[in-house]
Amino acid sequence: MSGKPKRKGSFFQNNAQLLVPLIALGLLIIFNLFRDPGFFSVELATNNDGNPVLQGNLISILNGASELVILAMGMTLVTAASGGQDISVGCLAAIAGSAFVKVLKSGPEINPWLVLGGFAVCCAVAMLFGAFNGTLVSVFRIQPMIATLILFTCGRSIAYWINGGATPTVESAIIKAIGGFIPGIPVPTPILIVCLMGCFFGLVFRFTTMGLYMQTVGINQGAARLNGINAIGMKLLAFVLLGLCCAVSGVIGVSRLQLINHETLLLNVEMDAILAVAIGGNSLGGGKFKMVGSVLGAYVIQALTITLYAMKVSSTDVKAYKAVVIILLVVLGSPVVKAWFGSLKNRLAARKSASNAGKEAA
Amino acid sequence: MTKLQPVAPVKKREPITDTILLMSITIGIFLGMYVIAMLAFGGGFLKPQQVFDMLNENAFLIIISCGLTVVMIAGSIDISVGGVTALVAMVGVMILNGSLLPDPAISGGTRIFLAALAALGIGLAFGLVQGALIAYLEIQPFIITLAGMFFARGMITIISVQPQKATGSIIEALQQRLEIPWLGSPNRKGVLIPAKMEIGVIIALAVVAVIFVLLRWGKTGRGFYAVGGNRQSALMLGINVRRTRFLAHLISGVLAGIAGFVFMMHTGAGNATNATAAEMNAIASSIIGGTLLTGGVGNVIGTLFGVLTLTTIKSIVVTSGLREPWWQSITTGAMLCFFILLQSVVLSSRGKKLSLPAWLLGASGRKAPEKL
Numbered sequence: 001m002s003g004k005p006k007r008k009g010s011f012f013q014n015n016a017q018l019l020v021p022l023i024a025l026g027l028l029i030i031f032n033l034f035r036d037p038g039f040f041s042v043e044l045a046t047n048n049d050g051n052p053v054l055q056g057n058l059i060s061i062l063n064g065a066s067e068l069v070i071l072a073m074g075m076t077l078v079t080a081a082s083g084g085q086d087i088s089v090g091c092l093a094a095i096a097g098s099a100f101v102k103v104l105k106s107g108p109e110i111n112p113w114l115v116l117g118g119f120a121v122c123c124a125v126a127m128l129f130g131a132f133n134g135t136l137v138s139v140f141r142i143q144p145m146i147a148t149l150i151l152f153t154c155g156r157s158i159a160y161w162i163n164g165g166a167t168p169t170v171e172s173a174i175i176k177a178i179g180g181f182i183p184g185i186p187v188p189t190p191i192l193i194v195c196l197m198g199c200f201f202g203l204v205f206r207f208t209t210m211g212l213y214m215q216t217v218g219i220n221q222g223a224a225r226l227n228g229i230n231a232i233g234m235k236l237l238a239f240v241l242l243g244l245c246c247a248v249s250g251v252i253g254v255s256r257l258q259l260i261n262h263e264t265l266l267l268n269v270e271m272d273a274i275l276a277v278a279i280g281g282n283s284l285g286g287g288k289f290k291m292v293g294s295v296l297g298a299y300v301i302q303a304l305t306i307t308l309y310a311m312k313v314s315s316t317d318v319k320a321y322k323a324v325v326i327i328l329l330v331v332l333g334s335p336v337v338k339a340w341f342g343s344l345k346n347r348l349a350a351r352k353s354a355s356n357a358g359k360e361a362a
Numbered sequence: 363m364t365k366l367q368p369v370a371p372v373k374k375r376e377p378i379t380d381t382i383l384l385m386s387i388t389i390g391i392f393l394g395m396y397v398i399a400m401l402a403f404g405g406g407f408l409k410p411q412q413v414f415d416m417l418n419e420n421a422f423l424i425i426i427s428c429g430l431t432v433v434m435i436a437g438s439i440d441i442s443v444g445g446v447t448a449l450v451a452m453v454g455v456m457i458l459n460g461s462l463l464p465d466p467a468i469s470g471g472t473r474i475f476l477a478a479l480a481a482l483g484i485g486l487a488f489g490l491v492q493g494a495l496i497a498y499l500e501i502q503p504f505i506i507t508l509a510g511m512f513f514a515r516g517m518i519t520i521i522s523v524q525p526q527k528a529t530g531s532i533i534e535a536l537q538q539r540l541e542i543p544w545l546g547s548p549n550r551k552g553v554l555i556p557a558k559m560e561i562g563v564i565i566a567l568a569v570v571a572v573i574f575v576l577l578r579w580g581k582t583g584r585g586f587y588a589v590g591g592n593r594q595s596a597l598m599l600g601i602n603v604r605r606t607r608f609l610a611h612l613i614s615g616v617l618a619g620i621a622g623f624v625f626m627m628h629t630g631a632g633n634a635t636n637a638t639a640a641e642m643n644a645i646a647s648s649i650i651g652g653t654l655l656t657g658g659v660g661n662v663i664g665t666l667f668g669v670l671t672l673t674t675i676k677s678i679v680v681t682s683g684l685r686e687p688w689w690q691s692i693t694t695g696a697m698l699c700f701f702i703l704l705q706s707v708v709l710s711s712r713g714k715k716l717s718l719p720a721w722l723l724g725a726s727g728r729k730a731p732e733k734l
Contacts, residue, residue, distance in 0.1 A: 085504070136699075140706040143655045145439075147702065149646060154695025157688035165686065271508055278505045285502075316523070316634060320516025323509040327495070330506065334499040 017281025020333040021296035024279070028303045032057075032310075039310065044186060052186045057306060059188065065302035066190035067093070067249035067266055070197050072276035072294040074238075074245030079277050081214040081238040082137050083286025084144025088129075090269040091155020092243060093250035094262045096126040098162040100251050101170055101260040110172035123247040129155075130243020131236060138235035152270070159262035169259040179255030190252050197248060201291060211289075214238055218286030272301055279329060300329075380712070384652025384705060385664035391701075392671045399674065403681045409547040410557045416673045418539075421562035422447060422625040422637070424669050427644040427651075428573045429617035431665045433503075434648055435577070436610035437590035437657025438496065442507040443618040444640035445514030446488050450481045450622020452518050452632035458528040470532040478623055485619015486612070488514070493611030497604045503611075511641065518634045526632040533630040536561065562624035569617060573662045586610055590657025646694075647672055650701045654709075671697075 032039040042056035071089050078086050103118035104110055129151060136147035182189055205211040216224040217234045225231045253265050278284055279300055280293025304325055308318045331337060400407045417424075426443040433440045454477040456462040463476070492510050496503045539558035546556040577583035585606040588596040597603050625637060645655075651668030653660030672694065679693050 136702070140703060141710065142702055142706050146645075146649055146655050149642065149649070150695045150699045150702065152642060153646065153698055154692045157691040157695075161686075161688045161692070165688070271511075275505065275508065278502060284504060314519070314523075316519035317516050319512040320520055323511075323513035323516060326509040326512070327506065330501050330509075331495065331499060334495075334501045336499045 015290070015292075017290060018293050018296065020281055020329060021279050021293060021300050023332075024300045024329055025296065025303065028300065028307060032307055036310070047181065049183065051181055051183045053181050054186045054188070057310065059191075061299065061303050061306050062191050063188040064306065065298050066188075066194045067252050068269060068272055068276060068302060069194050069295050069298040070245045070249045070252075071242075071266075071269060071273040072280075072298040073197060073201055073291055074242030075273045075277050076280070076282060076289050076291045076294040077214060077238040078144065078242050079274075079282060079284060080218045080286055080289035081235050082144045083218055083284075084137070085270075085274045085277075085284065086133060086148045086239070086242055087145055087270045087274075088133065088148040088151035088155055089242065089246050089273055090266045091151050091159070092126055092129055092246040093253060093269070094156050094159040094260075094265045095129060095162065096122040096247040096250035097254040097260045097265055098159040098262060099125040100247075100254055101168055102162055104170045104172075104175075105168055110170065110174060112174060115174050115178075119247075119251060122251060123244055126247035126250070127240045127243040130239045130241075130246070133243075134236040134239030137239065138232040156262050159260075159265075163260060163262070167259060167261045170254070171258050175255045175258055179252065179258065190256075193248065193252060197245070198295070205291075210234075210237070215288050219288070273298070275326065276301055279326075279333075281333065380654075380659045380709060381652065381661050381664075383708065383712075384659065385661045385667075387704065387708070388651050388664050388671065388701075389667050392667045392674065395671065395674055395678070399678050399681070403678070406677075406681065410545050411547065411555075412677075413670075414542075414557045414559050414563070416670060416677070417563045417566070418558075418560045418628065420669050420673055421560065421566040421628065422621040423640060423643060423647065424566040424666055425569050425617050425621035425624060426614075426640060427647040427665045427669055428569050428662050429614035429621075430641075430644045431648045431651070431653050431660050431662050432573060432577070432586060432617075433610050433614045434645075434653045434655055435590045435657060435660040436586040436607055437593065438503040438607060438610060439645075439655070440492070440503065440507045440510075440611060440614045440618075441641040441645075442488060442492065442510030442514060443614060443621070443644060444637045444642075445511040445518075446485060446615065446618035447622040447625055447640055448632075448634070448636035448638075449514040449518050449521075450484050450619050451626040451629070451636050452521060452526060452634075453477075453480050453484065454623055454626040455526045455528045455630065455632035456522060458532050458626075459526060461522065461526060470535070473532060474536065477626070481619045481623035481626075482616065483619070485616045485622070487615075488618065489612040489615020492615060493608040496611055497608035515634070518632075518636075522632070523634075525634075528626075528630045533627075536627045537630060540564075560628060562627050565620065565624055569620065570662050570666050573613075577662060582606065582609055587658055590659075592658070643672065646698055649705075650698070652705070654705075 029040070040056065040058045042054055042058050044052055045055050047053045071093070075086060075089065078084070100118045100122040103121050104114060107114045133144075133148050133151060136142045136150075137144050140147075177183070178189055178193075180189065181187075182192075185192075213224070213229050213234050214237075216227070216229055217231045221231045224234075249266065249269075254260050274284070276297035277294045279297035280290065280295070281297075282289045282293055301322075304322055305318060308321055309315070313321060396407070406412050426447060429443060430440060453462065457477040457480060458473050460466075460473075463473075468476070488510055492503075492506050495501050495506045537560070539560055541556040541558055543556050546554045549555050575583075577586065585596070585601050588599060588601055589603050589606045589610075593603055596606070626632070629636070647668035648660065648665050649655070649668070650671050651661065651664030651666070653665065675694055675697050676690055679690050684690075684693075
């Protein structure tokens with residue numbers, strides 16, 4: 001992911017926006033350690049197939065957040081470049097998952113080549129739909145939320161239609177390995193896929209100007225265009241990359257359950273993905289961004305959910321508690337509160353120096 | 363501040379504003395669509411009852427769409443409305459059937475009054491908190507109202523995991539339908555069956571009227587347009603931008619509360635999955651009705667027709683025999699796409715002073731009229 005500065009002193013200055021998600025993660029960890037000291041213990045167990053697997057709350061947080069993290073990465077780019085959010089990511093993942101299953105079902109048996117072909121097809125489909133969204137946003141200058149409202153309305157129905165109104169299952173060792181564990185590797189595969197995607201974006205940011213250009217387009221499209229940046233192309237690219245992210249997370253989601261359910265696959269994930277971007281300290285109005293922040297934000301959301309589950313909160317009630325925590329987080333991170341804290345700090349410093357001066361005078 | 367348009371010394375025709383243009387396109391398309399449906403399918407579409415069924419079914423949607431229109435005109439967004447509607451419906455039903463306040467001494471009429479009070483209270487509370495956080499703490503409205511939606515949806519199951527239902531005379535009194543004697547269609551024997559309308563529809567239409575008046579002539583209403591159009595200019599004009607945004611969210615919250623009560627009157631049931639995706643339908647209706655998410659442009663009359671257009675599309679799909687479950691939302695999506703593209707093309711061609719027929723540009727000629 002984005003390169004960390006080498007000098008320690010400048011880390012907090014460069015990454016001030018990461019403070020909120022880091023503090024939130026820290027608070028969650030401390031809270032959980034107080035509640036249950038063994039909450040984060042990770043143990044090596046063997047699963048039913050006799051393969052070594054890692055187990056524990058930490059692993060389930062990292063594993064469960066995989067789809068969200070990948071979507072948050074793509075959402076960060078779209079937010080940065082277009083200044084709006086894509087609310088169709090869940091539906092797009094469902095479409096991609098349906099296409100994946102459709103290809104898998106087309107062959108007599110599931111072999112690695114078919115899985116690879118299915119992945120290629122579903123990436124192509126998702127990127128095509130991403131390009132559709134991107135065209136509406138960049139060429140027709142429609143607000144991203146409205147443009148993606150179209151797919152949000154009909155995306156899951158398209159997924160339904162692809163598989164002809166059925167919810168087929170795909171049972172195969174390969175699919176099981178993608179959604180669970182590769183034999184011999186104790187780390188869940190989705191975590192590895194997240195690392196791969198992270199490396200991919202990290203390399204892209206390191207060796208190309210894409211990230212910088214997207215920021216520029218998001219800050220001022222006109223100025224970017226005058227500087228020779230293809231603003232329309234950049235926005236389009238952001239949406240296509242988000243489509244790729246949707247395809248990957250759709251494949252993970254399908255592989256986890258080994259079936260495609262167009263109604264429930266990654267339901268409401270779009271809201272969480274946008275939330276992850278916001279918790280990560282990125283402006284939802286576009287411009288400067290830090291993908292690391294969004295990734296941390298996604299893990300904060302998942303850690304919060306797992307913590308609530310561990311506290312025996314039922315899955316339907318989780319939303320209410322989550323909402324309270326989110327509001328507290330964004331209130332802490334709001335510009336007004338930040339300014340208030342800043343002025344408080346100044347006043348304290350002023351009082352301290354005044355008292356010091358008083359002492360010296362005495 | 364009652365009028366933003368410059369008053370010309372010589373009286374001439376007002377230029378057609380973006381708001382009016384987009385609204386008239388919507389109304390035109392709705393009427394055209396309905397007439398085509400009448401000619402093609404006849405039957406149900408010919409009866410006035412069809413229109414009233416659409417209104418009965420969507421009274422709550424009309425109300426929350428009005429709230430969203432106000433918020434969107436002010437350049438903000440509120441996606442908590444569906445959750446608030448469902449929460450209010452749940453609480454209202456539980457008050458009516460006695461799960462809350464199980465005191466048998468409370469009469470039916472009092473229960474209805476209490477349910478209405480609870481509806482307004484919950485809506486007001488959501489509006490107050492969200493509005494204050496958004497306007498005075500300057501937090502992104504999407505996030506706050508998203509949290510509001512989560513909170514409302516979560517509260518529903520915390521209050522009651524089981525679906526609740528109100529039965530008996532109380533809910534029958536609320537669900538009674540008013541007959542319109544002079545409007546209806548004859549049945550086979552030639553007896554006129556009057557069209558029936560629920561009380562909720564009257565509430566919804568009253569809300570539309572009130573919001574229309576507020577937006578058209580109210581000082582606050584004009585402020586919404588100004589703030590949504592350009593916050594900086596509004597500030598320089600001396601408009602209290604924070605209070606205006608706060609009021610927009612307050613109105614949206616209260617309207618969501620009223621919508622919840624109307625929803626409860628229509629269904630008589632409280633359920634965690636009530637009014638799912640209502641916020642997105644409301645946003646879609648407002649957009650189809652000509653409200654721009656960027657703010658500053660919009661009209662509740664258009665929104666009313668936006669809701670009707672969405673419903674008409676759905677009933678046309680059902681009537682035309684596309685019975686597979688996916689066609690309804692795919693056509694809705696395609697229609698939405700059409701409207702959004704149309705708006706984009708119309709607005710950008712007006713902005714660029716490109717070649718549009720003169721009648722579309724109105725008396726203003728090639729001069730680009732200012733946004734309303």
